[in-house]
Amino acid sequence: MAIRGLLRVGEVAFRVMDMKLARQHYGERMGLIETLEDADGRVYYKTWDELDHHSVVIREADRPGIDHFAFKVYDDATLTDLEPKIEAFGLKVERIPAGVYPKSGRRLSFVLPTGHTMQLYAEMERVGNTMGYHNPGVLPDEGVIRGFRIERLDHILLGGPNIEENERLFTEVFEMSVSERIIDADSKVSMAIFFSGSNKPHDIAFQAQPDGNRFHHASFRLQSAADLVHAADLIGKYRIPVDVSSNRHGVTRGLTIYFFDPSGNRNEVFTEGYMHYPDSPTIVWDTNDLGHASWSQDNVVRPSFFTVLT
Amino acid sequence: MAIRGLLRVGEVAFRVMDMKLARQHYGERMGLIETLEDADGRVYYKTWDELDHHSVVIREADRPGIDHFAFKVYDDATLTDLEPKIEAFGLKVERIPAGVYPKSGRRLSFVLPTGHTMQLYAEMERVGNTMGYHNPGVLPDEGVIRGFRIERLDHILLGGPNIEENERLFTEVFEMSVSERIIDADSKVSMAIFFSGSNKPHDIAFQAQPDGNRFHHASFRLQSAADLVHAADLIGKYRIPVDVSSNRHGVTRGLTIYFFDPSGNRNEVFTEGYMHYPDSPTIVWDTNDLGHASWSQDNVVRPSFFTVLT
């Protein structure tokens, strides 16, 4: 039946404290493609190989973080099917008509046990990647791949309490797999849980945090390690604040760089990582090997990675 | 609901004309890991990052080609669910008990409209990749990644008549997407159809051929373009017959090398390629741009690619 239900994180709505600096960061430097500035001043971006209208939205606010994130689902019937299941799980579902969110079909919105506002939608205006679908070639128009050469929004990591409740929602209702898990070696309590509903090692993950509705990072997929090196060079050139420079995660086996937008929201660029299937056993890491689980190329635990969120 | 139904091509059963040469090719040179030689002399291989017992089987025969291929499905209930649907589609389904095929659970077997024997199974003995699932690290034991550094069996391309009938089966019964299609520019008839049930640009494809049950190639996934270069160097070193050296496909955008095993069965190593989702529109190429569709780095049509099969 292939991939059905929740397809991917299709929209992340960031709060930024300075639109000019944020547009410089996401647009000019990272190279996301601006597709809209709406009447409320929100700016919409897509990556070069995404076909839908946008995946990133920024709005000016007095504090960083995200307002919501949204998964695209397979079709409208999926929304109809999921709504009562989410209600039965115990979350109140708000129906948002088409058009309330620009370029978007109707949405379901609900608050996760971890305090995050999550939405689902089946339709978004399609803008393409400039290549079309008939004899498209393999490269888009000149200038479309630029900046960090980001292919796609890949995944997000969020922090909050009750991550096991989120686990029950994402596995039982959304039927994703737990691809990996980090546990406390003594208490066996889950510190972070990684979910995949695709061949990617994770589509979304949650980190245990005392306060709810915290944002850890949004991650953008690059084609190759060579592009990761190029992104690292640009990050350094622009003096973008770096959280952790080039390394490989034990979790997911992905190559990674973490950096911050001018408002302190953490971004990641990501490439490689293994291919996940629903018959892949869950990989468990414990805190005895937290350095290697986090940063397998130097095994150094960075405490800020578990404490700095927006 | 994530990936369900048919997960991936999990087994390809090759006929080879000289076992010693074939073992040198698949084992010593390509670097597949031999997991079994059975009582009938069949040899079983896996790639380093596959967890199941094997994905490639070779047996000695007087002509090359494949005996069958098999998809792993999500679970046993999937077999139960699909059996009547395949029958309703019009194919006779044979039930093969567990254990008939070594290390494998029960199977369904049927002959495609293109003449190929296709099987489905839900269980195969798991042997892992030497890393385990608890604090596994990111690299397997020394010597496990060797030869061409192949991660996984990726996909197969088969030739035969009635590929539109296969399309109906793979889309309506197996609920895969048609990710790409090559058509004759004049007649609009499909020359090749590519199916994805995952994030891969294709899991299986069929090429129109006058004779049924023809094998075009099996493809093995590499991590990166750097590993493709390394594989190309080894192919050259071992004087392995090359069909088409390093190039990029327009279809799938994958980097590729085609070469032949000592019996003339075509193999591919493959990397990159875009990320497919079920909401990705089908990409159509026509014969006016067949060179770029096939080999986008030099646009040269290689007729043998459409005529040499086993």
Add this chain to the structure above:
Amino acid sequence: MAIRGLLRVGEVAFRVMDMKLARQHYGERMGLIETLEDADGRVYYKTWDELDHHSVVIREADRPGIDHFAFKVYDDATLTDLEPKIEAFGLKVERIPAGVYPKSGRRLSFVLPTGHTMQLYAEMERVGNTMGYHNPGVLPDEGVIRGFRIERLDHILLGGPNIEENERLFTEVFEMSVSERIIDADSKVSMAIFFSGSNKPHDIAFQAQPDGNRFHHASFRLQSAADLVHAADLIGKYRIPVDVSSNRHGVTRGLTIYFFDPSGNRNEVFTEGYMHYPDSPTIVWDTNDLGHASWSQDNVVRPSFFTVLT
């Protein structure tokens, strides 16, 4: 004493038959940086990481090929030192005053035994790579690295008779090494001779040809195999005629692509290759292994590579 005498091929003067097409090719597509259009309509280009004013010159003519090539030498005293030695070798040396060639100091010009006009100069106006020499950073201004991402003009291969006479000049007078040689397996006659005066596997090479003053190719260095893949994608996108797509040379171990400018002049992009030192023994290939010597990833001899010159 480090590198002295002839430093590198610093200028290649191409004849092209259509300036508009040539500028599209060398400028817009390959991404060379135009630094001058002179009063005679000649257009001058540099690569992004070259510091001197130009390395490629194109002029319109009724046939392709090159007018001359020039080596930059260490200093003016080198010119003074070499002039009598070249004369003693038996070549007539013409002195060309500074400024005759734009942006260039005085030159020595002479005709090689193979019929090619070779020049030497010690001074060229410096234009830099936009980074400066004080706290330069590691990346030039945006847009400076573009197209094929070419770092430098790397080497040239020329065809003509009497290549052993050239060998005597380049080793005895210019004191370069013969890094590699291709010989006829039977007659032991040299078919191609490769010279290095640096850590590069070759700075210039000569191929035996019945007619003199023939141009085989000019080669441009890329940073990495990843950039070679990118160049290959652009070559395919622009439908640039390809001679041989991605492969590795046995000679030099360099990764390579050969393609033609719109006038039929052969270009190469090149990366990797071993590090040469003057104590490296000469590597000899014979015609029994000509496929691997030429194209080590598929071992196929391409006869055109030995017969198509401009």
Add this chain to the structure above:
Amino acid sequence: MAIRGLLRVGEVAFRVMDMKLARQHYGERMGLIETLEDADGRVYYKTWDELDHHSVVIREADRPGIDHFAFKVYDDATLTDLEPKIEAFGLKVERIPAGVYPKSGRRLSFVLPTGHTMQLYAEMERVGNTMGYHNPGVLPDEGVIRGFRIERLDHILLGGPNIEENERLFTEVFEMSVSERIIDADSKVSMAIFFSGSNKPHDIAFQAQPDGNRFHHASFRLQSAADLVHAADLIGKYRIPVDVSSNRHGVTRGLTIYFFDPSGNRNEVFTEGYMHYPDSPTIVWDTNDLGHASWSQDNVVRPSFFTVLT
């Protein structure tokens, strides 16, 4: 005249405090090839693509650091030529007969103004890279490229006082270029000076240190960024102590990882970097941009990099 005089750092003689651990580090893990264990227990290593007998020597001692380093020079006449010049510079030169150092021709030995013992030799027994010099192919025998896939010993960085005196020796007597320099922004005093006598951005460098004869690191060249990622993965797997994980130097533009051998001697793996020529202007960095000069991908000054030496 190509490269003459001092060719490259050809030998580094390490002191290690535990031979078993050191052999595990340099041999089994880094993948250097052991070529000799001499009667005094010294162990000799070469990298896969070096042709001479060895480039690294380790001996057991009660403290880490190096005993000496040695440059290979062009020929024996170079030794004869340089001896009086070094004496004239003011250093006492010791003549060491051939064979005192295993596999080595005669040597000149002297103590640099920075306190380091430097040697020169023109001859070392040649062992090759298993490929030979006649139709060698492009890859050595299986297993020769292993571990970190190191191609060559690349350069060394040493610490001591009087680095400007070393500069005078390396430029005036050895006729190398100063490729780069780091100065104190206020006093303009040189903190580090980088010398090249080749196309490499540096062959040797000196860092100002109060105490003489200090060893900062020896660096090993890799083919590509992909191999750097692979080395980083192995460093993490083996839990080798990391000084600075993957980054790019502003100085040299090289991609780099620093790590320590079990005795605390710093090693580097290095790739990319620009191509140096003797007409390249010296690049100067000052302490106002020390972060970018050192680690251009995150701009973070690591003080230990200027204080931890052996």
